[in-house]
Amino acid sequence: MTAEPLAEPGCRWPVPPRDGYTVDDLYTLPDLPPHTELIDGSLVFVSPQRYFHSTMLDLLMAGLRRTVPKDMKVVREMTILLDRRNGPEPDISVVRAEAVTGGEQACFQAADVLLAVEVVSPDSEARDRDTKPRKYAAAGIPHFWLVETGGADRHPVVRVYELDPVTKAYDLTGTRRELLKLGAPYDIDTDITSEALDAF
Template sequence: MATIEPTRGRVVLPRTLTVDELLRFPVDGKHYELFNGSLVVSPAPTPLHQRIIFRLQRILDDAAPPELEPLSTVNVRPSNEDFYIPDLVVVPVAVADAVGLMFAPSDLLLAVEVVSPTSQLLDRATKPLAYAAAGIPLYWRVDPDGPTLYVYELDGDSYKEPITHKAGTTVTLPSPYAVSFDPADLIGRPVSNP
């Protein structure tokens, strides 16, 4: 188990962690995730981050067929050394009604991450690799700068090169179900085309 050095406030991990050990961590408003047993700690999301998640969830919920629903910040457990908390997912309602604490990656039709200053490398590099390896068919990355939506589709065991959608243009996506929106809607500022 991790120990905290009282004089430095530093967390010392003697080895890689398991999901069961991670679940004994305190509930303190931070996101604790595991990637191959390595701990990643993120602070609570910023107001802009929360706004994007909320607005995208509302857009997805309005477009969802009755058998599917978007949920925010759920637990996903691909293995005993991997534990993810995507910002937003789309899952079948029947699965959401039956699941306890953890979703399996196979339950997810879409995983979404909103890039924040503390998660740039994780959201742009680590999570696409991890989510593809877990078999999650779609990964959307929202970069608040712009904002810009990057859509990754699974092709075998990796994602194809992402398709980029910039603010100011209405995007129509067919998967996980038909939905249309302008990425600018996620931050609430209208963008005019030049």
């Protein structure tokens, strides 16, 4: 029995190298879809966003930018170079302002990232909850947030993690369901209720 071809006629997928892709390939392979990530040398294509994901990103971006100090910047969906075989794209990152080099910039080094935020999507649940946090922690990113919905009314939930410098793993420091009020990586105070999300 012959297997059916997976791609449409005329569509050519890149053949991966024997040892997998590197971060350089993210910028040299032609016609990669927007927001392609590199995880353990494999290309990961991102599915279209759902409404919760998009709106939650907008709400968090507005809240983070409202109080961000001048020595930091809040950026959305930009590649973070963790090592030669890993270039994930957090939904939101807080980076050192000095690391911003200009409008053509396409990535940041892990050492310049102070916070990585992932909003869980059904297609990326395992990566967002397990793979990416482990890699962010190993790369030394000091803060991580995992954002998803909870409860019967599917309200926003933000789980806040801080890096333990000894174990190089994240420790849960709190779960926020209504008010995201934190002192690190800087003073943050923003409403994350369902009402705030609906009004955004």
